[in-house]
Amino acid sequence: MQNIKVAVDAVVFGYKDEQLFLLCIKQKFGPLKGHWVLPGGLVKDKERLQEAVIRELLEETNVEVEYLEQLYTFGDTLDRDPRGRVITVTYLGLVNPEGLKIKAATDAMDAKWFSVEKLPSLGFDHNEIVAKGLERLRSKVHYEPIGFDLLNPIFYMAELEGLYRTLTRRDFDRRNFRRKILRLGLLEDLGIFSSPGKGRPANKYRFIEQRFKELQEEGFQFEIKFS
C-alpha cells in the first residue's frame, strides 16, 4: 500500500509599476502555523489537479487567476513536509492585482502580496518553488510574448515595455521590441489616448487573444534584442 499524499501549490505573480509581486498566505494550522507559504493544499479524491489549485486559491486568498499553467512536481525531497511524504504539483498563475480584493479564509489567517525582491523566508520548500516559477516566467518571456494577463486590458506600449524590462531584468532595444511585437499582429491599436498628468498622449493597445492562440500553434518567431 503506497503512503504518499498529493498536494497542489500555486505560485501566483502580480505586477504593478515595474515590480513583480508574489501572493502568499499565512498558515493558520499545522506545524508551520504563523509562517508565510504559498496558497495550496491536498487534492480531493474526485478532483482534477487544476480544479484543486483553483479551489485552494479561491478559498485561501479569494483570488481567481487569469492565467494558469502547470509548473513542476516537487517530490525528490522526501521530508519536504514534516507531516509525512507529500508530493506537490505546482502551478504558475498570473493576475493583474489592480482592483483585486484578496481575503484570507479556511487554512489561511492572512493573505498578502510580497515584492519578489523582498520575499520572506517561506515555509516548506516554497522558496525553491518560487525560484522555479520565476525561472519559468523569465525564460518564457524570451521566446514567447507572455505576461499580458499582468497588465490592464488596455495599455500603453510604455507599460508593456516596463513589464518586459521587469521580467527580463535588462534594458532592451525598444524600437526593435515595438517593431517585433507589432509585426506579430498580437496587438490591436486603439488610437491615441491622453491621460491627465501622465505625459504626452500616446497610443493604447489591446491584446488579441485569438491571434496569440494561432501563434502558439504556428510557433513564435520572437526574440528580444537587448541594448
Add this chain to the structure above:
Amino acid sequence: MQNIKVAVDAVVFGYKDEQLFLLCIKQKFGPLKGHWVLPGGLVKDKERLQEAVIRELLEETNVEVEYLEQLYTFGDTLDRDPRGRVITVTYLGLVNPEGLKIKAATDAMDAKWFSVEKLPSLGFDHNEIVAKGLERLRSKVHYEPIGFDLLNPIFYMAELEGLYRTLTRRDFDRRNFRRKILRLGLLEDLGIFSSPGKGRPANKYRFIEQRFKELQEEGFQFEIKFS
C-alpha cells in the same frame, strides 16, 4: 484520508537515420495485459520521483537514459487508470539507441522501439503523454540547442543537421545553422575524418557539456532560421 496513487512514466526517445523512436513495453499483468504502454509504475514510499523513473526504466527495459527531465503531471482525468485514481509524473528521456540492449523484465513481457511516425495505440492515456513529450522536444529545439544525447559522442555536422531536420520537421537554412551553432562555442572541432563509403571527408565534432551548462545560465540566444 486521501486515496490517490502516484506513478511515474517515461517518454524515452531515440534517434537513428533521420527517424525518431519511442521506447515502449508490453504489459505483463493487470487490466491492460498484452497492451503496449510507456515504461513506468508506482513510486515507492521512500523513493524520489526521479529515482522511481530510473528504476522502472532499468527494470522494465534495461535502458539507462543519458538525458532526463520532468515533463508534466497527468492528473486531470480521474479515470485514466481502471484500477483507481492514479496521477502520473511523466519524464522525457533521450538516449542514443546505438549499441543499447533493451530487455524486458518485471512488469514487462516485451520492450521495443517504435518509430514515432507509426506508433501503436497505447494503453491508458499514454498516446496523450507521448504527444506532450514530442511537443516539448520539438518546441525546445527552437530556442535551445538540445538533442546531443541522441547522437554518437562524435558526429559530422551533417548528422547534427539531420537530427534537427527530423526534430523540427522542416528544412532550415544550413549555413545559418552552422554559423549559429559554432558561434555558441558548443562544439569542439576534431578535424577532418574520412569514413569508407560515406562520401567525402568532413569535420567531426564533439559536444562540450560544460559550455552548454554555462549557456543555460546565461540564456541561449539561439534561433533556427527556416529556409
